Amino acid sequence: xxAKAKKTLVIVESPAKAKKIxxxxxxxxxVLASYxxxxxxxxxxxxxxxxxxxxxxxxxxxxxxxxxxxxYVIPKDKKDRVKQLRDSLKNADELLIATDEDREGESIGxxxxxxxxxxxxxxxxVFAEITKDAIQRAINDTRELDENLVAxxxxxxxxxRLYGYTLSPLLWKKIARGLSAGRVQSVAVRMLVERxxxxxxxxxxxxxxxxxNLKSGESTPFDAALQTVGGRKxxxxxxxxxxxxQLKTDANVLLLDEAxxxxxxxxxxxxxxxxxEVETRDQKRNPYPPFTTxxxxxxxxxxxxxxxxxxxxxxxKLYEEGHITYMRTDSVSLSNEAVSAIRRTIDxxxxxxxxxxxxxxxxxxxxxxxxxxxxxRPAGTAMQTAKELGLSGGQAxxxxxxxxxxxxxxxxxxxxxFQTVTIKADDAxxxxxxxxxxxxxxxxxxxxxxxxxxAALDDTESALPPLSQGDQLxxxxxxxxxxxxxxxxxxxxxxxxxxxxxxGIGRPSTYASIIGTVQDRGYVEKQGSQLVxxxxxVAVNRLLQQHFPDLVDYSFTADMEQxxxxxxxxxxxxxxxxxxxxxxxxxxxxxxxxxxEGIDPRTACTLKLDNLDPDVRIGRYGPFFEVQxxxxxxxxxIPNHIAPADLTEEMAEKLIREKKEGPKSLGAHPExxxxxxxxxxxxxxxVQLGDITEETPKPKRSGIPxxxxxxxxxxxxxxxxxxxxxxxxxxxxxxxxVNVGIxxxxxxVLHDRKYGSFDKKTHTFEYDGESYNIFxxxxxxxxxxxxxxxxxxxxxxxxxxxxxxxxKKPVGIFEGRxxxxxxxGRTNATLPKDRDIKEVTLEEAVTMLNxxxxxxxxxxxxAKKKATKKKAAKKKSAKKKT
DNA sequence: CAGTGAGCGAGCTTCCGCTTGACTT
Numbered sequence: 001x002x003a004k005a006k007k008t009l010v011i012v013e014s015p016a017k018a019k020k021i022x023x024x025x026x027x028x029x030x031v032l033a034s035y036x037x038x039x040x041x042x043x044x045x046x047x048x049x050x051x052x053x054x055x056x057x058x059x060x061x062x063x064x065x066x067x068x069x070x071x072y073v074i075p076k077d078k079k080d081r082v083k084q085l086r087d088s089l090k091n092a093d094e095l096l097i098a099t100d101e102d103r104e105g106e107s108i109g110x111x112x113x114x115x116x117x118x119x120x121x122x123x124x125x126v127f128a129e130i131t132k133d134a135i136q137r138a139i140n141d142t143r144e145l146d147e148n149l150v151a152x153x154x155x156x157x158x159x160x161r162l163y164g165y166t167l168s169p170l171l172w173k174k175i176a177r178g179l180s181a182g183r184v185q186s187v188a189v190r191m192l193v194e195r196x197x198x199x200x201x202x203x204x205x206x207x208x209x210x211x212x213n214l215k216s217g218e219s220t221p222f223d224a225a226l227q228t229v230g231g232r233k234x235x236x237x238x239x240x241x242x243x244x245x246q247l248k249t250d251a252n253v254l255l256l257d258e259a260x261x262x263x264x265x266x267x268x269x270x271x272x273x274x275x276x277e278v279e280t281r282d283q284k285r286n287p288y289p290p291f292t293t294x295x296x297x298x299x300x301x302x303x304x305x306x307x308x309x310x311x312x313x314x315x316x317k318l319y320e321e322g323h324i325t326y327m328r329t330d331s332v333s334l335s336n337e338a339v340s341a342i343r344r345t346i347d348x349x350x351x352x353x354x355x356x357x358x359x360x361x362x363x364x365x366x367x368x369x370x371x372x373x374x375x376x377r378p379a380g381t382a383m384q385t386a387k388e389l390g391l392s393g394g395q396a397x398x399x400x401x402x403x404x405x406x407x408x409x410x411x412x413x414x415x416x417x418f419q420t421v422t423i424k425a426d427d428a429x430x431x432x433x434x435x436x437x438x439x440x441x442x443x444x445x446x447x448x449x450x451x452x453x454x455a456a457l458d459d460t461e462s463a464l465p466p467l468s469q470g471d472q473l474x475x476x477x478x479x480x481x482x483x484x485x486x487x488x489x490x491x492x493x494x495x496x497x498x499x500x501x502x503x504g505i506g507r508p509s510t511y512a513s514i515i516g517t518v519q520d521r522g523y524v525e526k527q528g529s530q531l532v533x534x535x536x537x538v539a540v541n542r543l544l545q546q547h548f549p550d551l552v553d554y555s556f557t558a559d560m561e562q563x564x565x566x567x568x569x570x571x572x573x574x575x576x577x578x579x580x581x582x583x584x585x586x587x588x589x590x591x592x593x594x595x596x597e598g599i600d601p602r603t604a605c606t607l608k609l610d611n612l613d614p615d616v617r618i619g620r621y622g623p624f625f626e627v628q629x630x631x632x633x634x635x636x637x638i639p640n641h642i643a644p645a646d647l648t649e650e651m652a653e654k655l656i657r658e659k660k661e662g663p664k665s666l667g668a669h670p671e672x673x674x675x676x677x678x679x680x681x682x683x684x685x686x687v688q689l690g691d692i693t694e695e696t697p698k699p700k701r702s703g704i705p706x707x708x709x710x711x712x713x714x715x716x717x718x719x720x721x722x723x724x725x726x727x728x729x730x731x732x733x734x735x736x737x738v739n740v741g742i743x744x745x746x747x748x749v750l751h752d753r754k755y756g757s758f759d760k761k762t763h764t765f766e767y768d769g770e771s772y773n774i775f776x777x778x779x780x781x782x783x784x785x786x787x788x789x790x791x792x793x794x795x796x797x798x799x800x801x802x803x804x805x806x807x808k809k810p811v812g813i814f815e816g817r818x819x820x821x822x823x824x825g826r827t828n829a830t831l832p833k834d835r836d837i838k839e840v841t842l843e844e845a846v847t848m849l850n851x852x853x854x855x856x857x858x859x860x861x862x863a864k865k866k867a868t869k870k871k872a873a874k875k876k877s878a879k880k881k882t
Numbered sequence: 883c884a885g886t887g888a889g890c891g892a893g894c895t896t897c898c899g900c901t902t903g904a905c906t907t
Binding site: 016033100509521637 | 885899
């Protein structure tokens with residue numbers, strides 16, 4: 001017997017990378033993925049090993065009594081991975097650690113060695129790009145693991161844990177259970193809350209000005225705006241104080257109101273209009289650097305309306321399929337190979353004029369970049385377009401963005417000409433500005449979007465006709481226009497990611513999840529593309545700012561990074577830093593303990609806003625007003641989804657008044673004789689027939705669908721709503737009943753367990769030129785809705801396998817999102833991808849189902865079940881909100 | 883599926899960064 005040939009085991013972080021590297025290295029190597037970190041601090045009580053549970057520090061997962069020794073465990077979902085790596089190492093005569101060349105990657109490498117305890121030689125290899133040459137070079141040029149870098153990572157990890165697990169419990173006690181604080185999320189929340197408070201304090205100011213449409217001879221008309229009158233500048237938006245809505249005291253400007261503007265218009269309209277001065281200046285624009293994770297997320301949000309999470313999901317697919325380079329990167333640099341491929345493409349597709357004469361190189365300007373990867377660009381050197389690759393949908397759109405941005409970065413600069421024309425009319429001065437693209441250069445491929453939807457993009461053409469000094473002008477139109485100053489805009493996902501990155505807060509792999517976290521904790525709700533902080537966020541932020549200002553300082557992370565650099569350079573030890581952060585009189589442990597007594601939960605939950613008189617309190621069921629009225633305490637819920645800055649005094653008064661008066665009756669039901677009320681419940685507004693009494697503890701109720709404004713529900717509508725679900729008749733095909741009603745997901749028609757739905761937004765259904773709603777839908781229309789319905793009704797198997805031997809319930813093969821699966825009752829088992837469904841036998845299916853059931857029973861029950869339940873509940877409530 | 887703004891007080895919640903799977907209306 002010949003001994004099996006030993007291999008070199010190479011471990012990288014991502015399986016897609018592993019596959020590619022394997023193809024370069026051949027059979028002498030086995031390349032496997034660690035799938036990120038393999039060990040971590042225990043995330044919850046269940047993960048703490050029994051023998052540490054009674055230690056005072058066990059909940060932290062860090063032994064704060066002894067040198068901040070971390071307690072590392074293998075998370076459940078990583079156990080199999082580690083086993084696989086251990087097994088492979090047995091057949092290896094060498095181990096190459098090829099994790100990313102950054103702080104986290106170095107740490108993953110160290111953990112791997114700690115866990116696998118290799119008896120064979122270990123080397124650390126690093127590479128910046130994945131080409132055959134680069135990999136070969138990396139293998140021949142390995143180094144030692146950098147212990148200092150590992151120490152820096154561990155310090156980061158421990159600090160984040162101590163921060164989060166010390167402050168969060170304080171929030172549970174003082175504000176609400178389940179809340180959280182963290183180095184990154186708390187600063188993100190601070191940004192959002194501060195903006196919201198600016199909006200609440202904002203007072204709008206108004207001013208008028210004049211807009212002229214002018215013409216010189218036969219040329220095209222152009223627009224000009226009033227600048228000065230009698231040599232004095234007129235007021236515009238920036239001259240107003242945001243918190244008073246009045247002109248700033250030091251603004252030496254002329255404020256026009258409607259009367260003044262109209263009077264001025266009449267006075268100068270008929271005067272002589274002429275060009276006083278013409279100025280032109282040239283400007284160049286250079287292309288933007290290629291995409292990083294953050295800029296990709298921003299642009300996909302602005303241009304494709306994708307959330308950060310959606311962007312990353314699509315990018316992940318593109319990466320796995322080999323279309324783009326790695327999508328979690330903070331680097332703007334491109335490999336030489338990529339640059340020349342891009343330059344060839346420009347030459348070919350746009351022509352030589354459009355090629356930047358010199359190769360452009362970009363340097364990262366974001367704080368704390370670790371640059372373990374390239375920028376995001378089309379993978380390889382073929383530079384094929386989305387169409388040529390056969391991509392479709394979101395993948396095509398996102399790839400197209402990546403392609404264009406990458407190409408643009410090696411293109412020629414764009415040349416713009418700006419014209420400024422000053423125009424005189426009596427003692428008034430107008431100005432017209434024009435912009436002309438002399439040479440588009442990289443604009444041909446790519447123009448960056450703007451966070452301000454009204455801003456003109458860089459390549460907008462708005463040239464003025466040829467004008468010269470002394471030209472006489474005709475007034476086509478002269479209008480007096482009113483203006484109002486606007487509050488600062490709320491953050492969007494794009495602008496928040498940009499701000500976080502600018503402050504060096506968060507990492508490419510976390511931008512999307514930061515937005516998810518603050519939403520999950522109830523700090524933020526998305527309204528369209530806006531991120532709106534909740535009252536809870538305002539209260540939490542106030543508590544943190546008041547008592548722990550240093551921790552939520554915008555520079556906290558940057559300072560931490562400085563300390564980590566010192567540690568990774570070997571200049572400093574981690575111990576003094578962690579000690580100062582956690583222990584001693586100014587450490588957070590003591591700080592939290594000493595401040596805890598002084599923080600009154602009631603005060604912490606009571607808010608006073610600039611835009612409102614009554615106090616807002618955070619309660620168990622959301623925010624509510626609390627006021628004293630006629631010596632009585634009145635509370636009134638604040639409806640969900642009203643942003644703190646959007647609440648007005650009138651809304652508050654109305655809610656409180658309505659609460660005091662109790663639910664108002666719309667009148668009596670004609671048949672039942674009982675009063676009908678409109679009430680507000682946890683699921684939104686609803687109508688109720690009669691009062692709650694001993695005999696009828698649950699009177700007939702019916703929700704008011706989103707498409708109907710509860711304010712406008714009259715007696716007639718209420719009666720109709722209470723008449724639901726209503727029988728429409730019998731289905732002509734089956735003779736079974738067809739009903740119409742309102743469910744938790746909105747209005748529906750139902751027939752034989754199959755649902756048909758109205759339009760999600762309008763709750764109507766267009767059929768045969770008519771528009772139907774729940775009140776007037778006909779049997780005919782309902783049948784058509786059911787025909788169009790995508791709801792499957794009772795699931796239809798691809799193939800029936802027969803009855804399960806145990807309970808005689810059917811077993812079948814179904815088509816799911818992740819391929820075919822066999823189903824019995826509530827148990828599902830996925831079929832292997834290459835399995836022909838025609839060949840699956842009942843016996844085989846039963847075995848698979850039993851295995852799956854056993855796995856579920858032992859391994860995942862407790863924690864997993866709870867998690868899915870929670871998730872489902874969340875989904876449900878999220879759906880209702882929209 | 884429909885209040886209110888606390889509960890008896892068990893045992894729990896929570897951080898940031900790396901990575902993809904498993905979800906099967």
